[in-house]
Amino acid sequence: MTNLNPSDKALVPFVSVDQMMKLIHHIGVEDMLRGLAEYIEADFKRWELFDKTPRVASHSEKGVIELMPTSDGDVYGFKYVNGHPDNTKDGFQTVTAFGLLANVNNGYPVLLTEMTILTALRTAATSAVVARLLAPKGAHVMAMIGNGAQSEFQSLAMKAICGVDEVRLYDIDRAATAKCARNLAGHGIKVVECDTAEDAIMGAQIITTCTADKQYATILTDNMVGSGVHINAIGGDCPGKTELAPAILHRSDIFVEFPEQTRIEGEIQQLDADHAVTEIWQVLTGQAEGRRSAEQITLFDSVGFAIEDFSALRYVRDQIAETGLFQPLDLLADPDDPRDLFGMLQRAG
Amino acid sequence: MTNLNPSDKALVPFVSVDQMMKLIHHIGVEDMLRGLAEYIEADFKRWELFDKTPRVASHSEKGVIELMPTSDGDVYGFKYVNGHPDNTKDGFQTVTAFGLLANVNNGYPVLLTEMTILTALRTAATSAVVARLLAPKGAHVMAMIGNGAQSEFQSLAMKAICGVDEVRLYDIDRAATAKCARNLAGHGIKVVECDTAEDAIMGAQIITTCTADKQYATILTDNMVGSGVHINAIGGDCPGKTELAPAILHRSDIFVEFPEQTRIEGEIQQLDADHAVTEIWQVLTGQAEGRRSAEQITLFDSVGFAIEDFSALRYVRDQIAETGLFQPLDLLADPDDPRDLFGMLQRAG
The missing domain is CATH 3.30.1780.10 (ornithine cyclodeaminase, domain 1)
Structure with missing residues (x-):
């Protein structure tokens, strides 16, 4: 046949x-x-x-x-x-x-x-799974710093999964912020366009950074970050590309997907190779602690994993x-x- | 827009x-x-x-x-x-x-x-590139041991690229041999169906082995292989899968694609890790010698490379x-x- x-x-x-x-x-x-x-x-x-x-x-x-x-x-x-x-x-x-x-x-x-x-969606969904686990109780305002291709997905995932009802947008390119605000209109989330990163962070319990420069940038400086927030750091995701001042990392409890990969690609490439980090999966299974207090800064050093x-x-x-x-x-x-x-x-x- | x-x-x-x-x-x-x-x-x-x-x-x-x-x-x-x-x-x-x-x-x-x-074609084309380089002068008869999916491609590549005009087929499954012979009919190459591997090898200057068992098999024993032939060993291509008796390897000059990979996957997984092999690319560029004499047995331990x-x-x-x-x-x-x-x-x- x-x-x-x-x-x-x-x-x-x-x-x-x-x-x-x-x-x-x-x-x-x-x-x-x-x-x-x-x-x-x-x-x-x-x-x-x-x-x-x-x-x-x-x-x-x-x-x-x-x-x-x-x-x-x-x-x-x-x-x-x-x-x-x-x-x-x-x-x-x-x-x-x-x-x-x-x-x-x-x-x-x-x-x-x-x-x-699909990657844009899964990245945002992962951020929200982790924020639900680590953000302070009652968190409902997110600062979204970097208003590129990932920003709307982050905002909607935090709304759908964590109950965020206000996003405060900032980007060095004002047109990107306008684009993000336009796209989020009608999605049932309050959108505030901000002139500075400091302004965006005002009153936010969750701070998401997602900028694209391939360089050691400092999107957040130490004095900008108060106690008790959850930082969702997306943009530092390859060798030579970070977004946060090392001082913030030292004040935070750091959570990662897969330490072997994050130490090379994430924010923690700025730290010693043995700096303590907690694996997200262990928090989800109860083998490790997540947020312990309202004052603690939790930091998800997200690089994306297979x-x-x-x-x-x-x-x-x-x-x-x-x-x-x-x-x-x-x-x-x-x-x-x-x-x-x-x-x-x-x-x- | x-x-x-x-x-x-x-x-x-x-x-x-x-x-x-x-x-x-x-x-x-x-x-x-x-x-x-x-x-x-x-x-x-x-x-x-x-x-x-x-x-x-x-x-x-x-x-x-x-x-x-x-x-x-x-x-x-x-x-x-x-x-x-x-x-x-x-x-x-x-x-x-x-x-x-x-x-x-x-x-x-x-x-x-x-x-x-496409892989079937490139595997056959690679075998023929190497046979053209290493087979004894005037080689025109090939024994094809293992008459599965690769056998017709090997036969036609050796014809098109090396001038082989006769293939002698053997497989433990007679139906596979009949299938191969049927498929090669009308392609301008003499096809001989053989009852034993020994019979297939009679008068062949090129011996191609391509069988599929995932085990240490012995398709060719030492006494079957005379001097001066070129062996094109395709089937030994993953850990635990070989086709040739170690004694044949010891009598042959062995040529490989990428030693690091062949030592794990090829026939030479049966030999010491420092057994001398020659890289095909070095023969092609003139940096290493190919066949040196009419009596030499050359062996291409083919595993397929990226x-x-x-x-x-x-x-x-x-x-x-x-x-x-x-x-x-x-x-x-x-x-x-x-x-x-x-x-x-x-x-x-």
């Missing part, structure tokens, strides 16, 4: 950028952030199960291309992601990404998807069957007789 | 299995093998230029999933490939693969393609523009303003 059409085994569900946007609108962005947060929290709670290969980076003068694989023993996932700070000058994205899930038992991919938008992408890929896989928001991609050769690849090729001629 | 259609920057050329088969028929399988051989030889000759990350493997009880990245500084490529020996029992392929090329300067992918068929996939990806990239045998894939989010990812999402609603 010769079947020239690809079989089901040959086809991998592919979620395009357009289909990802449709999926988000179908589910609703806040519901999707909540859904992602559930999957991320579930995977953090079974942290020890995962194969935690360090990301595989290929560096060049202009930026980096990385592969971030992980596996829970049943499913394998990886994300391809680039980071090229100068890209925006040429109208390209600083970061683009796609990802793949595969069945560990036979190695066959089960999902290929855009991940530029398991968060894995959670996001799992979430998307579980949504697409019902919605049909994917297209079958003829990615895998599947001859009737696996030993007869050449025969399949020959018959296609 | 709001453009809801994906821009050119968002679209990545994708070559499906069907399109790859059409491309091969359009070019002709032997011409394509010759073309791939040219690209592979060119890349081997600039070997030192490449970023040679070891492959990133995720092992499980049933098999392995690997990412094989490399870069020449201008272009970055990686292959996803699985190896699951038991897959054929369930009608799945032992090995499936896909690959990607990206622009190093901005990190944007420029090609996504099936690589199951640079060969990179060459194959470059070759396909250079063919598809003219033939149109690809489809544009909406893989990358590309907002008009890179900082306004959320705005793009919102407008799509």
Whole structure:
């Protein structure tokens, strides 16, 4: 029997950028952030199960291309992601990404998807999972410093998952702040455009920093940060790129995803290699303490870890069957007789 | 300006299995093998230029999933490939693969393609590049031991690139041999079906072994191998999987792709870690000697290296523009303003 059409085994569900946007609108962005947060929290709670290969980076003068694989023993996932700070000058994205899930038992991919938008969502959902855990009781005002591509997602995740009802925006580029405010209008969250970082921080219990310069920057200085806040530091995420003055780090209790990676990429690259940090997953499982007092400064030194992408890929896989928001991609050769690849090729001629 | 259609920057050329088969028929399988051989030889000759990350493997009880990245500084490529020996029992392929090329300067992918068929072609083309370099003068008969998915590709590559005009087939499964012979009929090469490995080797100057068991097997014993032959050992390609008796290795001069990888995965995992081997690229550039005498046994301990996939990806990239045998894939989010990812999402609603 010769079947020239690809079989089901040959086809991998592919979620395009357009289909990802449709999926988000179908589910609703806040519901999707909540859904992602559930999957991320579930995977953090079974942290020890995962194969935690360090990301595989290929560096060049202009930026980096990385592969971030992980596996829970049943499913394998990886994300391809680039980071090229100068890209925006040429109208390209600083970061683009796609990802793949595969069945560990036979190695066959089960999902290929855009991940530029999905990464923005999972980063925000992760921030909110951690803020819910560490922010002071009753926190409802967030300062959002850096109003680029991640800022709206952060704001809505903090609203959907932590009950934040006011965001105070600041960016050195006023147009970015205006863009963020415009985009958040009508989303049921009070938006205040601020002229200075100091102004943005006024009355905020959560301070999120997310700026993009590839350099040792000081977005927050020591005197700006009062006691009792939760700092959600997103932007310091590769060697040579940090946002916070070291003095703030010394006053804070620092929480991280995966210390081996954060010590290289995060804010704590500014500290000694043995500076004490707490792993988020251990707080979630009750093995480590989170916030201990109302005065304590908690700091989430977020760099993004493969398991968060894995959670996001799992979430998307579980949504697409019902919605049909994917297209079958003829990615895998599947001859009737696996030993007869050449025969399949020959018959296609 | 709001453009809801994906821009050119968002679209990545994708070559499906069907399109790859059409491309091969359009070019002709032997011409394509010759073309791939040219690209592979060119890349081997600039070997030192490449970023040679070891492959990133995720092992499980049933098999392995690997990412094989490399870069020449201008272009970055990686292959996803699985190896699951038991897959054929369930009608799945032992090995499936896909690959990607990206622009190093901005990190944007420029090609996504099936690589199951392409890997079969590049493996055969690599074998032939090496056999042309090392086989005894006037070699024109090849023994092909193991008549699975790779056997026809090996036979045609040796014909197209090395002038082999007779292949002598042997497999423990007679049906595999019959399948291979049937597929090679009409390709201008004399095909002899043999009852034993000893019979297959009679009069052959090139001996190719390509069997699939994940175990220490002995496809060739010492007394079967006479002087002056070139052995092209394909099947020993992961830890615990070899095909040749150690005594043969000790009588041979051994040539490898990348010693660091071959010592773990190749036939030479049976030898001391400091056993002398010669790197193929050094023979191609004249920095090391190839065959020195008619009596010498040369052995290519082939495991497959990322640079060969990179060459194959470059070759396909250079063919598809003219033939149109690809489809544009909406893989990358590309907002008009890179900082306004959320705005793009919102407008799509």
